[in-house]
Amino acid sequence: MKTILVLGAGTGGIVTARELSKHSGNEDDINLVNILVFEKEERSVFAPSLPWLMVGQRKPEQIYESYKKLDASGLEVISGEIENVDPENISVTVKGKVYKGDYMVVSLGVEQKNDFNLDKFGYNFFTLDGATRFNKELDILVVGKIAILVSSLPFKSPAAPYEAAMLIEDYVRKAEISSKVEVALYSPEGGPMEFAGPEASKELKILLENKGIKYYPNHQVTNVTADTLEFSNGKSYKYNLLAYTPKHEAPAVIRSSSLAGESGWIEANRQTLETKFPNVYAIGDITDIKLDTGVSFPKIGIFAREQAEIVAHNIGRKIGNNLPDHTFKGEGQYYIEYGKGLASTTDVNFYEDPKEPHVKMKTPEVLGHWHKWWAEKYWFFKNF
Numbered sequence: 001m002k003t004i005l006v007l008g009a010g011t012g013g014i015v016t017a018r019e020l021s022k023h024s025g026n027e028d029d030i031n032l033v034n035i036l037v038f039e040k041e042e043r044s045v046f047a048p049s050l051p052w053l054m055v056g057q058r059k060p061e062q063i064y065e066s067y068k069k070l071d072a073s074g075l076e077v078i079s080g081e082i083e084n085v086d087p088e089n090i091s092v093t094v095k096g097k098v099y100k101g102d103y104m105v106v107s108l109g110v111e112q113k114n115d116f117n118l119d120k121f122g123y124n125f126f127t128l129d130g131a132t133r134f135n136k137e138l139d140i141l142v143v144g145k146i147a148i149l150v151s152s153l154p155f156k157s158p159a160a161p162y163e164a165a166m167l168i169e170d171y172v173r174k175a176e177i178s179s180k181v182e183v184a185l186y187s188p189e190g191g192p193m194e195f196a197g198p199e200a201s202k203e204l205k206i207l208l209e210n211k212g213i214k215y216y217p218n219h220q221v222t223n224v225t226a227d228t229l230e231f232s233n234g235k236s237y238k239y240n241l242l243a244y245t246p247k248h249e250a251p252a253v254i255r256s257s258s259l260a261g262e263s264g265w266i267e268a269n270r271q272t273l274e275t276k277f278p279n280v281y282a283i284g285d286i287t288d289i290k291l292d293t294g295v296s297f298p299k300i301g302i303f304a305r306e307q308a309e310i311v312a313h314n315i316g317r318k319i320g321n322n323l324p325d326h327t328f329k330g331e332g333q334y335y336i337e338y339g340k341g342l343a344s345t346t347d348v349n350f351y352e353d354p355k356e357p358h359v360k361m362k363t364p365e366v367l368g369h370w371h372k373w374w375a376e377k378y379w380f381f382k383n384f
Helices: 011-023 047-054 115-121 126-138 158-176 198-210 301-319 366-383
Strands: 002-008 031-038 042-047 064-067 075-079 082-086 092-093 097-100 104-108 111-112 146-148 181-186 215-218 222-224 228-231 236-238 240-245 247-249 280-282 331-339 342-349 358-361
Touching: 002 011, 002 092, 002 097, 011 075, 011 104, 011 301, 011 366, 031 222, 047 126, 047 158, 047 366, 097 104, 104 301, 115 240, 115 247, 126 301, 146 158, 146 236, 158 198, 158 240, 158 331, 198 280, 198 358, 301 331, 331 366, 342 366
Parallel strands: 002 031, 002 104, 031 075, 104 280, 146 181, 146 240, 181 215
Antiparallel strands: 042 064, 082 092, 092 097, 111 247, 222 228, 228 236, 331 342, 342 358
């Protein structure tokens, strides 16, 4: 019987495990493969809903589930911190115990670090606790400046800061305090989601401007105090309430392994997601896949799900002594909340044109918002 090791039970890991069970032929009481999922956390948080949590449109318990509820034939969740990853021998060590497999899928996501003592002065809205505590402070704010800070590049969910800013603006407008509260966003990027190309970046910038959000590109933070942000360009700005994206890097266990590339992230084949080690794959945020433009492929959840389905399908083919026949095409669709019950649907293809990504943003509409709402509900219904 084959054993497949899935490292991480985030978006990509969950989809990988469930799809592996399906493609391997596992059924109730009949398991043809063992699927071991390794996860140190207790809860699975649906990250796309965190901006809603920031503005009180969700309660914390509405956007997470226990990993213990993951259900698929042949699946077992191993709880604990991964202490060692050995891709040559396709094995991992947890709590001193070595688990050996025939295939490995690494989906460990990112490790978050609070540089500049950001956690002392603001709220990391990429976590359940940070988004929850930000909302409590937002509820009592009646005057002042709200700052959304992108602390460093790259970071996952690159639309999230812009989405958060627009939802916060919507909140203060509905609370009738918009004349007393300013919303500002600071980022080291040259433009909003500049990886998507100049046209899409321009369209997103216009959305921010239409809502009166102050946008400061090319601002790399160098110091943070209780009420001031300082940047490498010599400028500084006051704030009263701060939400931020932390520094993102590959988990330490990967950076110290032979899987890590020069960037510290895992380099994987852009079509198959296989690493330099046979039968070892990497998907989602932990990868560094270079586009023809030289820019790294963005860390967006929809791509982790797509990559997971492809890898699981191909591993199933290999187990059945068939050749892999699916490839990742670098395309997908995601939604950016605008507020007012509207969201922009964005179709992307980063492999289609070697010179420029193909990105099409629709004008924010009700249908886009309901698509994102349904994506959240369906995720929990399908997986838990």
